[in-house]
């Protein structure tokens with residue numbers, strides 16, 4: 609992202625948070641069973657899936673400034689959303705919206721999205737592909753693979769694809785992973801889920817770097 613578009617993002621972010629402060633009321637998403645039923649319907653109805661993806665892409669036009677056109681992020685400290693589990697994405701958007709998770713940019717932005725837009729955005733990003741990044745240092749990535757098998761596969765899965773409640777890590781940007789793991793390790797920030805912080809507390813700085821190098825290479 610060039611300086612011009614970064615300035616634009618900051619400007620629009622400021623305008624959107626002004627809108628939010630001007631009284632936009634957060635509408636919670638439907639209960640989990642209803643969301644599950646909606647997602648299950650999309651799996652058996654290709655035309656409905658296609659139109660949800662198209663609506664999600666339209667609703668996500670502004671998100672692409674940071675997360676990339678198809679959810680493959682343009683910046684190392686901003687997470688890829690492509691290929692992430694739909695429920696995980698929707699849950700995280702809802703957490704930013706109702707204040708359970710906080711980020712200077714994200715928290716204001718998602719507040720203006722209606723429940724249907726949030727659902728469609730999650731379906732859109734989940735349907736996109738994330739390309740793996742070749743390792744720059746293969747010894748470091750191999751060491752990361754060992755830590756991953758030892759400490760992470762139980763929750764994030766052998767291939768790092770996650771599940772409905774747990775993030776996909778495969779192909780994720782290294783800079784974002786290092787920041788997230790460091791914050792978990794220090795128990796810092798609103799994203800500090802106790803299931804994650806207890807694991808991350810035991811990681812060294814070198815192990816975090818190795819894990820990030822390895823996870824980026826996973827398809």
Ligand code: HEC
Pocket residue numbers: 617621668670671672673674675685686687688689697698700701710711713714717718721729775799
């Ligand atoms: C100004 C840049 C910016 C814009 C625009 C932006 N995001 Fe984000 N997004 C971020 C950053 C930075 C994070 C990481 C925040 C953190 O670490 O808690 C993030 C995190 C997320 C996450 C959590 C991902 C994860 O793996 O935990 C989701 C979901 C998300 N954004 C969705 C969106 C949606 C939907 C939009 C559009 C409405 C959007 N973002 C627009 C910067 C942005």
Ligand code: HEC
Pocket residue numbers: 687755756759760761762763764773774775776777785788789799801803804807808811819
């Ligand atoms: C006991 C289960 C568990 C184990 C083991 C575990 N995690 Fe997690 N992890 C979670 C949960 C749950 C979340 C999602 C928290 C949330 O809802 O934001 C998470 C989130 C993350 C995130 C943030 C992803 C994102 O996009 O928001 C990263 C990075 C991560 N884990 C890396 C790891 C690594 C690396 C290991 C091994 C060293 C590991 N995790 C082991 C449960 C686990």
